[in-house]
Amino acid sequence: MLIAGRIENFKDFSKFSSIKEFNTTIEMFLAEHKQDFTKGELVAFKRLVRFSAKYAGVANAKIGTIVKAINEKLNGLGVSRSTFERMLRKAKDLGILSIENTAKSKGGKGHNVYIFNTIDVLKKRKLTYCESHENPCESKDEDDNFQGETSILLETSMIKRLNTRKEVPLDSTFTASYVPKEFIEAVKPFFDEAATIEDLWKSVFLDTKAISDIVEPDTITYTAINAFKQAIRGLKRGKVKTNLVRYFTGTFKKLMDRTYSELPLDLFSANH
Numbered sequence: 417m418l419i420a421g422r423i424e425n426f427k428d429f430s431k432f433s434s435i436k437e438f439n440t441t442i443e444m445f446l447a448e449h450k451q452d453f454t455k456g457e458l459v460a461f462k463r464l465v466r467f468s469a470k471y472a473g474v475a476n477a478k479i480g481t482i483v484k485a486i487n488e489k490l491n492g493l494g495v496s497r498s499t500f501e502r503m504l505r506k507a508k509d510l511g512i513l514s515i516e517n518t519a520k521s522k523g524g525k526g527h528n529v530y531i532f533n534t535i536d537v538l539k540k541r542k543l544t545y546c547e548s549h550e551n552p553c554e555s556k557d558e559d560d561n562f563q564g565e566t567s568i569l570l571e572t573s574m575i576k577r578l579n580t581r582k583e584v585p586l587d588s589t590f591t592a593s594y595v596p597k598e599f600i601e602a603v604k605p606f607f608d609e610a611a612t613i614e615d616l617w618k619s620v621f622l623d624t625k626a627i628s629d630i631v632e633p634d635t636i637t638y639t640a641i642n643a644f645k646q647a648i649r650g651l652k653r654g655k656v657k658t659n660l661v662r663y664f665t666g667t668f669k670k671l672m673d674r675t676y677s678e679l680p681l682d683l684f685s686a687n688h
Contacts, residue, residue: 418516418517418518418519418526418529419518419519419520419521419526419527420476420518420519420520420521420527421476422476422516423470423471423474423475423476424471426471426474426529426539427471429471429474429529429546430471430474430531431470431531431532431534432473432532432534433472433625433629434472435469437471437472437625438468438469438473438532439537440475440594442512443592443616444512444592444594444614444621445512445535445572447614448614449512451497452506452510453506454499454502455496456496456499456503457495457499457503457506458503459486459490459494459495459653460482460483460495460499460503462500462505462584463482463489463527464503465532467482467485467530468530473531473533474529474530474531474532475529475530476518476527476528476529476530477527478527478528479500479501479528483496483497485578493632494672499636504530510559511532512532513530513532513533514530514531514532514533515529515530515531516529516531517529534605535621535622555594568611569676574587585609585610585611586609586611587608588600588603588608588610588613589610590610591613591614594621595614596618597611597642598638599613599616599620599637599641599644602641602644602645603616603644615661616644616661616664617640618669619664619665619668620636620640623665623668623672624672631672635675636672639671639675642671643664643667643671644664647660647664647667650663650667
């Protein structure tokens with residue numbers, strides 16, 4: 417078990433290269449799971465995110481300290497300890513948060529250490545869950561967690577959600593703000609659904625986060641647009657045998673690898 421101490425003692429638990437990457441991950445997570453939290457739990461979640469800013473994605477404040485900060489901010493109309501604890505359980509179950517217990521050096525239980533996970537960890541967790549079931553992606557839970565799943569064909573996503581959830585999908589105007597407008601405009605004539613567009617962009621984000629400080633954002637965006645157009649051509653020509661997301665992801669990787677290999681060497685030396 418970890419020994420309780422200052423936040424500096426736990427900075428190596430951070431899974432993010434920058435606060436920007438951490439904030440983007442939280443935005444992507446909430447775009448998919450905001451509805452899973454009550455209003456009070458959402459307030460608690462966002463406050464924990466703020467407490468995790470010094471070392472991106474890591475916090476070690478006591479629950480009482482965080483709850484007190486919330487209530488002071490909202491003039492006593494904040495959240496209870498039980499609400500905060502419910503939020504922690506949900507966040508952990510959804511995979512965005514890991515919790516490590518600590519012990520005091522002189523004995524007794526210490527504070528918890530809260531560690532936020534990256535989007536790729538969430539994606540692997542969903543795929544592992546899907547693969548461990550005899551009938552993957554057909555249960556209600558799997559449909560509720562459809563976004564980000566690469567095992568469901570995009571061509572049938574709207575119909576499947578309408579049949580199982582009986583609700584109208586949000587169109588492209590509801591797409592999360594982390595997706596570039598140019599990419600949205602390129603995709604919506606074919607898939608005018610926010611969740612579908614976000615699924616595609618998550619693949620782009622995961623494949624480029626390691627080089628995002630080297631490659632210009634516009635280059636990534638327009639490479640993704642080019643890859644999507646090629647994926648659509650492949651779909652119309654019958655080359656997409658299983659999954660459009662996989663086809664798009666593979667095409668984007670090839671195009672991005674080509675772009676990456678053509679970057680001037682001085683860019684790499686400048687970042688080391």
